[in-house]
Amino acid sequence: MNHNTNLDKCVACSTCVVQCPVSEVTSKFIGPRMLGPASQRFRLLNDGEDNSLSYCTNCKNCDISCPHGVDISNINMLARAEYCREHRPSFRDWVLAHGELEAKLVRYLPTFLANMGQANPITKLLLSRLGISPKADLPKFAPKQFPAMFKAYKQPEGLTKKVVFYPGCFVKAYAPQVGMDFVWLMNKAGYYVECPDTFSCCGTPLYTNGFEEDARKNAAANLMEMAKWHNEGVPVMSLCPSCQLMFKEYPVYFPDLAETAGSTDIGDCMQFVIECIERGELDPASAAVQTPLDIIYHAPCHLRAQGIGLPGFDILRMLPGVNAVNADAGCCGISGSYGFKKEKYDIAMAVGSKLFETIKDSGIELVSTECGTCKVQIMHGTGKSVAHPLSILRQRLEGSN
Amino acid sequence: MNRKTDIVVVGSGIAGMTAALTAAQSGKKVTLLTHGVGSLAISSGSIDVLGYVNGKAVADPFAAMADLPENHPYRLVGEADVRASLDWLKELCGKAGMAMQAGEGNQQLVTVMGTLKPSWLTPLSFHAEAIEDVLRVAVVSVEDMKDVHPGLIIDQLQRYPALAKKEFVKAILPNPIQQAHRNVTPLDIARFVERPEGLQWLKDSLAPYAKLYPVLLLPPILGMKHSQKIWEQLCSALNVKIVEMVSIPPGVAGLRLREVMKKALNEAGVYLVENTEVVRSEVEQGACKALTTVATGGENRWEADSFIIATGGLLGGGIGTAPGKAWETIFGLPLDMPENTEEWSSPSIFGDSLFARMGVKVNEALKPVDAEGSVILNNVRFAGRILGGYDFATEKSGHGVALATGWHAGTLAGKE
Numbered sequence: 001m002n003h004n005t006n007l008d009k010c011v012a013c014s015t016c017v018v019q020c021p022v023s024e025v026t027s028k029f030i031g032p033r034m035l036g037p038a039s040q041r042f043r044l045l046n047d048g049e050d051n052s053l054s055y056c057t058n059c060k061n062c063d064i065s066c067p068h069g070v071d072i073s074n075i076n077m078l079a080r081a082e083y084c085r086e087h088r089p090s091f092r093d094w095v096l097a098h099g100e101l102e103a104k105l106v107r108y109l110p111t112f113l114a115n116m117g118q119a120n121p122i123t124k125l126l127l128s129r130l131g132i133s134p135k136a137d138l139p140k141f142a143p144k145q146f147p148a149m150f151k152a153y154k155q156p157e158g159l160t161k162k163v164v165f166y167p168g169c170f171v172k173a174y175a176p177q178v179g180m181d182f183v184w185l186m187n188k189a190g191y192y193v194e195c196p197d198t199f200s201c202c203g204t205p206l207y208t209n210g211f212e213e214d215a216r217k218n219a220a221a222n223l224m225e226m227a228k229w230h231n232e233g234v235p236v237m238s239l240c241p242s243c244q245l246m247f248k249e250y251p252v253y254f255p256d257l258a259e260t261a262g263s264t265d266i267g268d269c270m271q272f273v274i275e276c277i278e279r280g281e282l283d284p285a286s287a288a289v290q291t292p293l294d295i296i297y298h299a300p301c302h303l304r305a306q307g308i309g310l311p312g313f314d315i316l317r318m319l320p321g322v323n324a325v326n327a328d329a330g331c332c333g334i335s336g337s338y339g340f341k342k343e344k345y346d347i348a349m350a351v352g353s354k355l356f357e358t359i360k361d362s363g364i365e366l367v368s369t370e371c372g373t374c375k376v377q378i379m380h381g382t383g384k385s386v387a388h389p390l391s392i393l394r395q396r397l398e399g400s401n
Numbered sequence: 402m403n404r405k406t407d408i409v410v411v412g413s414g415i416a417g418m419t420a421a422l423t424a425a426q427s428g429k430k431v432t433l434l435t436h437g438v439g440s441l442a443i444s445s446g447s448i449d450v451l452g453y454v455n456g457k458a459v460a461d462p463f464a465a466m467a468d469l470p471e472n473h474p475y476r477l478v479g480e481a482d483v484r485a486s487l488d489w490l491k492e493l494c495g496k497a498g499m500a501m502q503a504g505e506g507n508q509q510l511v512t513v514m515g516t517l518k519p520s521w522l523t524p525l526s527f528h529a530e531a532i533e534d535v536l537r538v539a540v541v542s543v544e545d546m547k548d549v550h551p552g553l554i555i556d557q558l559q560r561y562p563a564l565a566k567k568e569f570v571k572a573i574l575p576n577p578i579q580q581a582h583r584n585v586t587p588l589d590i591a592r593f594v595e596r597p598e599g600l601q602w603l604k605d606s607l608a609p610y611a612k613l614y615p616v617l618l619l620p621p622i623l624g625m626k627h628s629q630k631i632w633e634q635l636c637s638a639l640n641v642k643i644v645e646m647v648s649i650p651p652g653v654a655g656l657r658l659r660e661v662m663k664k665a666l667n668e669a670g671v672y673l674v675e676n677t678e679v680v681r682s683e684v685e686q687g688a689c690k691a692l693t694t695v696a697t698g699g700e701n702r703w704e705a706d707s708f709i710i711a712t713g714g715l716l717g718g719g720i721g722t723a724p725g726k727a728w729e730t731i732f733g734l735p736l737d738m739p740e741n742t743e744e745w746s747s748p749s750i751f752g753d754s755l756f757a758r759m760g761v762k763v764n765e766a767l768k769p770v771d772a773e774g775s776v777i778l779n780n781v782r783f784a785g786r787i788l789g790g791y792d793f794a795t796e797k798s799g800h801g802v803a804l805a806t807g808w809h810a811g812t813l814a815g816k817e
Contacts, residue, residue: 027585030583063676067440308696308701
């Protein structure tokens with residue numbers, strides 16, 4: 001283990017135990033304090049692994065709640081990586097971890113064929129045999145993926161300022177329009193957007209499913225690309241909270257790579273948009289659409305973990321006519337690929353139930369959140385439509401879709 | 402990123418949350434910066450105001466405040482504001498369906514260690530005076546609940562003269578959680594009881610004991626959000642008086658109270674920034690301009706007209722120490738401690754230790770002052786355990802001071 005958390009910083013106060021959404025709904029999970037700092041002492045003695053290691057969703061509510069700055073979830077993820085070095089993860093986990101590769105394979109297929117698993121009972125059965133819950137709604141591939149849409153899009157000429165956009169897998173394969181909305185907003189604010197092909201999956205699904213080496217390769221490529229732009233003084237940003245967090249954690253998972261790359265921090269698109277608003281480059285007050293709109297906002301755990309507040313929610317609150325309320329109902333439960341797994345599906349739904357209830361009780365029809373898989377889970381749990389804060393911002397500013 | 406707001410509060414224990422809420426209720430825009438969630442979630446959930454002064458038990462905390470040293474937070478805030486803060490919390494909790502009530506004087510709560518603990522404002526289900534009027538009491542636990550042993554509780558309780566003659570009986574309910582991969586805690590059972598099938602289980606399991614014993618002492622397992630309703634339902638359905646005992650962490654009642662306060666924060670529009678740590682302050686001409694935090698993507702700067710610091714003590718991170726010196730961590734205010742570290746603690750474990758009362762020296766407005774009493778930072782207030790001059794552990798005044806000083810700081814800042 002190459003991680004320098006001082007285990008004695010944990011005084012076993014159990015704050016993380018009371019805040020852990022998985023512990024709340026299942027006693028099959030030993031809990032963050034026991035799996036993290038407590039078990040780590042036994043790991044250091046090579047004393048075996050706790051058999052609930054796979055139950056941690058890496059949602060980071062333990063880290064958010066810890067009064068002493070122990071990064072419990074990282075202890076768990078490092079332990080999982082170590083465990084998987086000797087115990088090969090299942091084929092099911094390989095499939096869920098390598099979404100980027102699968103998206104690349106299907107990109108030339110017609111959408112109905114690529115999305116066959118959604119409706120086809122035979123595919124559902126196959127997925128179920130594989131260990132993917134037949135009850136889960138897997139995200140649907142977009143007709144055209146982001147890289148193709150972006151290449152075909154002509155940005156206005158004469159933009160002197162520049163930003164680099166790291167789209168992440170969800171935007172690339174499932175929600176390209178959100179990425180295009182960001183590009184539109186940046187152009188409007190006076191920025192030319194670069195989106196280098198060399199950027200690959202941040203590695204979150206790979207690492208958390210036990211494919212450490214694959215994640216390392218991606219991290220190396222991403223950091224090399226990012227360093228190039230940092231050297232030129234061009235800001236690099238992402239609109240996926242989990243991608244951002246993974247970049248931030250490269251130094252923990254791959255300290256050698258991080259050392260050569262310099263800063264691994266990636267900016268947040270929503271925060272950058274707020275800065276544009278503060279500089280007067282964008283003006284929500286002059287939005288073309290100012291009709292009343294109720295929105296219930298869900299804060300992704302991986303955004304809350306970043307310590308930047310909720311800039312996406314802030315943007316919604318700045319829009320004339322928009323009444324945005326914060327659901328403030330905890331984790332949605334999906335945690336990337338966790339909630340798609342057959343044996344975890346019910347846990348993920350139980351974790352999300354508080355959020356689903358809050359959304360349904362609010363009577364508000366439109367949900368907004370930054371995270372792609374939170375969106376999938378909220379749609380699955382509530383049947384409501386879910387939009388990214390930046391898509392809503394664009395719609396209000398532009399006046400048409 | 403640079404953000405501006407009216408008031409920035411740092412810390413989300415009971416002091417920080419109270420300060421943020423009261424300031425927001427005065428119409429201010431409030432940002433709450435947090436690093437961890439404070440100790441409220443794992444606490445008793447009852448507000449101890451003052452249990453002991455100089456080692457002597459106190460019957461009426463307000464009468465006893467006169468015996469406290471002049472620089473004690475209660476003396477600085479004043480009795481009227483201590484009472485006002487308690488009324489404020491009572492109203493907040495009452496509206497949320499979790500009524501809190503005080504007794505005539507200090508109440509004696511029963512703990513799962515079999516001790517009696519003085520407290521002031523407590524949820525209805527913790528009021529234990531019913532024991533005084535009866536002879537037979539069942540002490541209930543759940544199989545595999547390693548933190549709650551009725552045998553220990555009974556032995557301990559019978560050491561109190563007033564309880565020595567009572568007839569206590571052990572009652573162990575079957576564990577309703579099958580195939581648990583961990584020890585069962587009161588929190589696990591409380592969450593189970595919050596669900597309809599859990600409530601039914603508890604009702605059925607308690608029924609035989611309710612027929613024989615007029616009072617049942619339970620670990621805090623009566624649900625979460627609906628604890629009061631569950632308590633009322635069970636007491637009336639079983640025709641028995643149920644008393645919840647104060648448990649060790651993971652607390653249940655503390656978490657119930659925290660959820661009530663957190664919901665109120667969201668409704669009051671307080672902007673919550675989690676998982677962030679203040680690394681720097683900007684002070685110009687005796688006033689704080691901004692605080693800087695570290696986060697993903699770099700640093701964030703939070704400007705405000707005034708600041709309330711409720712960062713806790715040694716464990717919470719508000720106080721830093723090195724041999725021979727101690728300081729407040731955000732502004733680096735030195736705390737007045739002897740150079741010889743051995744003088745910080747008393748040789749007796751229950752003695753009067755300086756480290757237990759070290760903290761920031763403030764005036765009646767809770768603004769930091771130097772040795773001569775002159776204000777050092779004129780738009781900064783301190784609340785909760787970061788304050789010096791009291792020892793919450795020996796006084797049993799933790800939540801009381803946090804609530805009163807949080808309320809005082811938030812209300813004063815809200816009026817500016």
